[in-house]
Amino acid sequence: MSAIDMSIVQRAKRGDRAAFAALVDHYYARCLRFAVHMLGNSQDAEEAVQDTFVRVHGALHRYDEFDRFESWLFRILANRCRTMMGREARRSRVLVYGDLPHDRGTPPDVDAIVWREEIQTALAALPAAQREAFLLRHVEGLEYEEMGRITGAGVSALKMRVKRACEFLRLRLAEVERA
Amino acid sequence: MREEQDELIQHVVDELKVLPVVPVDATARVLARVDAARRAGTPSASASDDDDVIFFPTATDEMAAQAPALRPLPSAATAGGSRDGGLRRRFVVSLPAAIGYALAATLAGFLIRGAMPKDSAQVAVAPDARTNDTSIGARTTVQPVAESVDRAAQEKPVAVQFVLDAAAAKRVALVGDFNGWNGSATPLARDSASGAWSVVAAVPPGRHVYAFLVDGKVWTLDPRAPKAKDSDYGAEQSVVIVGLP
Numbered sequence: 154m155s156a157i158d159m160s161i162v163q164r165a166k167r168g169d170r171a172a173f174a175a176l177v178d179h180y181y182a183r184c185l186r187f188a189v190h191m192l193g194n195s196q197d198a199e200e201a202v203q204d205t206f207v208r209v210h211g212a213l214h215r216y217d218e219f220d221r222f223e224s225w226l227f228r229i230l231a232n233r234c235r236t237m238m239g240r241e242a243r244r245s246r247v248l249v250y251g252d253l254p255h256d257r258g259t260p261p262d263v264d265a266i267v268w269r270e271e272i273q274t275a276l277a278a279l280p281a282a283q284r285e286a287f288l289l290r291h292v293e294g295l296e297y298e299e300m301g302r303i304t305g306a307g308v309s310a311l312k313m314r315v316k317r318a319c320e321f322l323r324l325r326l327a328e329v330e331r332a
Numbered sequence: 333m334r335e336e337q338d339e340l341i342q343h344v345v346d347e348l349k350v351l352p353v354v355p356v357d358a359t360a361r362v363l364a365r366v367d368a369a370r371r372a373g374t375p376s377a378s379a380s381d382d383d384d385v386i387f388f389p390t391a392t393d394e395m396a397a398q399a400p401a402l403r404p405l406p407s408a409a410t411a412g413g414s415r416d417g418g419l420r421r422r423f424v425v426s427l428p429a430a431i432g433y434a435l436a437a438t439l440a441g442f443l444i445r446g447a448m449p450k451d452s453a454q455v456a457v458a459p460d461a462r463t464n465d466t467s468i469g470a471r472t473t474v475q476p477v478a479e480s481v482d483r484a485a486q487e488k489p490v491a492v493q494f495v496l497d498a499a500a501a502k503r504v505a506l507v508g509d510f511n512g513w514n515g516s517a518t519p520l521a522r523d524s525a526s527g528a529w530s531v532v533a534a535v536p537p538g539r540h541v542y543a544f545l546v547d548g549k550v551w552t553l554d555p556r557a558p559k560a561k562d563s564d565y566g567a568e569q570s571v572v573i574v575g576l577p
Contacts, residue, residue, distance in 0.1 A: 170363070177359045184350040199355070206362040207369060224531070235346060272347050291345045319341050326340060 162222050166213045173213075179208050180223075182292070184230050190288050191234040193277045201233040208233075221299060228303040231285060238281055269327065275325040279318055282306075286314035287322075372549050489534035490574045494542075494554070496520060499527025501546045508542025508569075510535045515545050537575025543568075 157179045164172035184205060187265070188198035192242075208229050216225055276284055291302045297308045305310065352542075494506050506518040510533070520529035529544075541560050544552040553559060554570035 156398045172362060173366075174359050177362050180355045181358050185354060186348075186350075190348060191336050195352070199358075203358075203362055203365065207365045210362075211369070268345055272344050276348070288348070291341070292348045322344055323338070323340055326344065 157222060158301075159218065159222070162213075162216070163218070165210075166216060167232070173210060174312070180226060181206075184273065187230060187288055187293060188234055189284060190273075190276060191231075191291070192237055195243045197237050201230065201237050205230045205233050215270070220302070224295070224299045224302050227289065227295070231289075231303050232268055233282070234285075248319065271326060271329045272322075275322050278325070283314045283318040283321070286311050287318035348501065350414045373427055489536050491532050492572060492574060493530060493532045494544075495528055495530040496544050496546075496552070496554075497526075497528050498544075498546055498552075501529065503547055504529040505545045505548075506531055506533060506542060507534075507545050510540050510542070515548065520544070535572070537573045539571060539573045541569040541571055543570060 157176060161172045161175050161179075165176050181202065184202045185198055188201040188205075191193055192198050192201060205226070207224060214227070216222070276287075279287065285304060286300065286306075289295045289303065290297070295303070297311050300306075300311050301308055306314075426455065497503055498504055501522075504520040504522075505515045506520060507513045507515055508518075511517040518531055518533055520531040522529050542554070546552050553568055555572035557572060560569050560571040
């Protein structure tokens with residue numbers, strides 16, 4: 154997904170409601186994807202994303218346009234996910250992925266379902282900081298410097314988290330893929 | 333450090349990149365919440381990440397997962413059972429408020445470790461006899477759940493009493509990161525004699541931000557606690573530090 158036209162962000166910053174709505178439209182799916190993978194629960198993910206955009210609206214006047222909008226947005230989203238993870242940790246550890254809607258035209262086959270569930274289970278088993286770093290780097294495609302601004306962690310620490318996440322996923326999923 | 337990206341990981345990434353379907357009313361719900369926050373006069377957000385010093389706790393995720401859940405206390409209303417962020421919470425401290433936090437942490441440490449006389453921990457719910465005082469003011473006291481404060485005990489929620497002198501208020505709720513900012517999770521009870529509102533809430537150890545919501549719409553700080561800016565909410569909030577030495 155391309156970065157949003159900065160004029161839309163500028164208009165939203167000036168209070169243009171339609172521009173803010175366009176901004177939400179543009180980023181909602183990506184934010185929801187990140188939140189679902191972080192929280193493992195589509196309902197909590199929805200709540201986190203909704204909260205994020207409400208907060209983005211209230212904080213737009215503080216947004217520094219030298220900062221990439223995506224980085225700033227994901228910083229707020231990552232904060233919300235961290236906050237909600239504390240809540241989630243006290244609830245059932247059962248993962249709720251069955252209701253994760255996928256934008257696919259044809260029904261997936263059983264193998265695809267099993268593969269997806271294995272990925273999601275492995276992802277959920279990662280330590281949160283590694284999961285966050287892996288998703289930001291490989292799924293959201295962010296640079297390490299941006300990830301540092303989002304998470305507050307140093308570049309070398311983030312690289313280590315991504316590396317360990319990859320090692321863990323590889324170990325966990327290699328057997329499944331061979332099967 | 334070599335970037336890990338082999339065929340297996342690429343398959344995983346491809347799967348994870350599939351975008352979920354966005355509910356058709358998603359944007360409308362965001363706009364409705366923005367409007368509601370504006371009407372209520374509550375802060376929707378004003379993230380202040382840029383001018384905050386950010387600390388990451390070193391605790392592991394496993395420790396966070398094992399952290400005990402909040403348990404309702406037998407008396408009064410209790411926190412709604414939310415420990416936002418737990419040990420993984422991003423601790424955000426504004427530099428100008430750092431001195432205040434340090435003082436509050438020291439005081440909380442004394443109280444929780446029992447350095448203060450034990451009787452002082454038993455704080456009456458009702459404040460003084462300023463029955464006709466309609467001004468809004470609060471005091472917060474910290475009371476240890478267990479007398480023996482060892483390492484394990486420091487992980488347990490601590491009973492914290494929140495008091496707000498607001499005789500004219502019709503209802504008061506405690507909202508904070510420890511109850512998910514839920515305006516209905518932790519209502520305060522009114523003392524008919526003094527007009528003060530109070531609640532004892534179970535709060536996990538750590539730094540927490542909070543405020544009072546008076547009559548469902550008036551965002552009220554605790555005047556006796558340090559103020560903070562939080563990266564999630566941004567608006568002025570009060571700080572309580574629980575269980576930190």
